[in-house]
Amino acid sequence: MSLSLVILQLMNGLQFGVLLFLLSAGLTLVLGIMNFVNLMHGSLFMLGAYFSAAVLGATGSFAQAIAAGVLGTLAVGLILERLVFRKLYARDHMYQVLATIGLILFFNEAVRVIWGSGSISTAVPEFLRGAVAIFGLPYPVYRFAIIVAGLLVGLGLYLLIHRTRVGILIRAGASNAAMIAALGINIRLLNTAVIGLGAALAGLAGLMAAPISSVQSGMGEPILIMTLVVIVTGGIGSVRGAFYGALIVGLVDTTGRVFLPVLLRSFMEPLKAQTLGAAVASVLIYLVMAAVLALKPQGLFPVRHG
Amino acid sequence: MVNNTYYPSARSVVSVVLLLGFLLVPFVAGMTGEGYYITFTTRVMIMALAASGLNIALGYGGMISLGHALYLGIGAYAAGICAFHGIHNGWAQLAIGLAAGGAVACVIGPICLRTSGMAFIMITLAFAQMLYFLIVTLDDYGGDDGLSLTARSTLPGLDVNNSTVFYYIAFAALMLTLFFTARMMNARFGRLIQGCKSNHRRMVTLGFATLRYRLAAYVLSALVCVVAGFLLANLVRFASPSYLTWMVSGELMVMVILGGMGTVMGPVVGAVVILLIEEIFSNVSLGLPGNLDSLVNNHWTAILGVFIVIATMSVKRGIYGSLPAGGRKP
């Protein structure tokens, strides 16, 4: 187990964490402000991947692919907000879970109808190929670009939430949704904006993940589960919690999968070590979540409710 | 009371028709020679049983568990793993499954019940995922491919390999569960659980130590799902990690909520509706023009998805739950 391998996996963990952050930030705001459980957030991730892959394949233009991924999912999110989500805000979580499960089923089939059941492959754009030197080690430019892009978006979110008027409304909404409605703020517009923001971020994550993942029906659900783990661990409604939670989950999951079997091999036969290591690695993030909740039931950075 | 004339309510009519229907399916199948009806309806009853189990925790108790497929899996794999090791006695397999499921529920329950809202949903899901991944990595027991049962569990005195006999075993399990659920929910324990769902804070200040009762309801609901899993593995002679996915948990939730939470027959109605939709849209040719028929058959889950969305938005108390309940009219 060399140092370069460790650094490589840490970078990969960071990259995965950044993608998770993009998904978690949106979802945690939706849950925190509107108390709306949106399980089809993973489907938006999937649609971002599909839209961008399709446009890239058709036009070859990376810029158009990005636009398709972000704007396409934004549109889907806004349409769903108008037609479905709006009617469910006032209802119990159970019904929201139900309706969004129905939407997952629908979109998983819809992409099959349009693009077939297999996975579609999309290539890393020309100017992002190759490797860059990180701590003297070669690391794929594309993955590094994801980290940079994700952190920039994170910075943008921070500025939005802490330095703008809209941000004040968002923070107030996360803290006391009923109050901002009582203050006469156009709650409908705010809700729509939050859903839209979440959808766009999910689409962005999806389009960035497309070249390095298997773009197929159902790719959203494993990511969704991880996203839910992140926001519960980080604290519902807290973007800061989503950030740190995503990094923790990303690092733990990535490094766990690689190093746990290796670690176990030192006192177990290789085959057993591999099997047990893989099994434990899969559930590592749940154990982390359970541990955090045992000590801090509201998550790492709970939003204080006024 | 004023007058004792009894007019049957819509709910009673639906319940009787449904249960009578279940009773008579094997006869109809016998007459038409369609053995498939028996297999299909057995599966419906087994899923209705699982949904009824979830109903105890979710519908009556208000505990939003997105991880009940865990217990379905435990029941199925109890049968499968026992059969793998040569233990074919059904009662032994079931006992092992119930013990395992009960133990797991007693460990998970207290952890989950200390949280609420989104965290509760996530923790229940997390535990189901944990068992899913554990089973997938256990290649000895089939791993990802699942585990075949060499033979159905033996129940002394009963010819379980006869599909009609097995049908009535499942029917009996369902009827017993429905009967005891009905009695329980009108008794002290049931009222307590429903009170916790209605207004937990008030239950606490009334003086109830609510944790132990909610835990009992959770464990009971888990045990019913174990039985359902056991029957399911026997029906298809196969135990698979796919029984443990969260889509299965989600499907059970759909059946309970769309059927009618907190009613005895709601989950049964939910199971019937969902599985009929599945069956009709995936297999039956509807005579649609052009390629539409095969499109529908191949992609029926999209239709199911849309149905779930629309039904959730329009039906407040579930299909059965929305039917009037009153019995006696002056």
Place this chain on the structure above:
Amino acid sequence: MNTILDVCGLVKNFRGIVATDNASIGIRDGELHALIGPNGAGKSTLVNQISGEIRPDAGSILFQGHDVTQWPAWRRAQEGLVRSYQITSVFNEFTALDNVMLAVQARSGRNFASWRNVSHDPALTAPAMDALELVGLEGEACVQVSEMAHGARRQLELAMAIALQPKLMLLDEPLAGMSQAESESMTALLQRLKGKISILLIEHDMQAVFALADRVTVLVAGRPVATGTPDEIRTSKEVQDAYLGEPEDMI
């Protein structure tokens, strides 16, 4: 004269705001003791600490001689320290009778019984009907709560508290939101309960307070500033100062 509730030096801070400031108060056995004060004085916070829903940062609460400061709310209820809510908190999906039967069940146990229908169990139905009759709701026994009027729900709230066979009732603004007629019957009801059950009454309705209370404590900024008979309080200079800006309350 026994003291049924002895609150000593209670302190509660919420992120820098002192909600309860070294509060001490004593309730005598059998009395109806009113707690009044301007809005924001911390009356609800104090009652929440007495009922057990909030833990105080410092101080102690003695109920019938037992130190209940660390006891959870349900245990205090079991012991006879029962509260009603300012915002009606009942079981909307049940009938009035079912609501009170749950309260009766809380006292009588056998909570794992899963066979016998509660509607056929006189051990539950009889005391429940008695409590409903006491508050005047026996006519609405079979009505679902979601269809009851606001005033009736407040009466139900009280019936549930009574069904718990309390030694001390904490009544948090039972007259809130009631019409004149409803207030009068509620006041008459409280009059009937006086002496049988010790009561700590939080109220803004001064007419009711002065008609009912044996003693009154005035809470200002989390601290009791005066305790005495209604007449003593009415004429107290300190109390008038405390209510500066709300002189119309002091009729």
